[in-house]
Amino acid sequence: MMPLPPDPIPLGQDAAARIETKLDVLLAQHGHVAAQVSDHEIRLRAVEAGATRADTRISDLTARDGDKETRLRAADRWRYALPITAAGGLLGGAAAIITALK
Known part of the structure; x- marks a missing residue:
């Protein structure tokens, strides 16, 4: 058979006041935490929202830069083809003049 727990010791007003004070301190600390x-x-939600906006901005910039890159490459292809086209046009014009004079 198990022994019975000891009878609770009656608390005096001093002990009850100390316990109440400790509970008040714990509750105040809990409120602060x-x-x-x-x-x-x-603050964490604000940082996450800022990161989301930054990611969106980066993807927008990447898309814009991709579009600019495509347009620059097309302009470069056209610009680099001009000398060859001009030379071909001059040779064709000279050939047409020579053919017409003979």
Whole structure:
């Protein structure tokens, strides 16, 4: 058979006041920690929102730069073809003049 637990010791008013004070301190500390957690959560959400906006901005810039790259390459192809086209036109014009004079 198990022994019975000892009878509770009656608390005096001093002990009850100390316990109540300790509970008040713990509750105040808990409120402070809860406020810190709430503040941290708000700041974390703000950082996450900023990161999302930055990711969106980066993807927009990447798309814009890709479009510019495509247009620059097309302009370069056209510009580099001009001397050959001009030389071909001059040779064709000279050949047409020579043919017409003979």
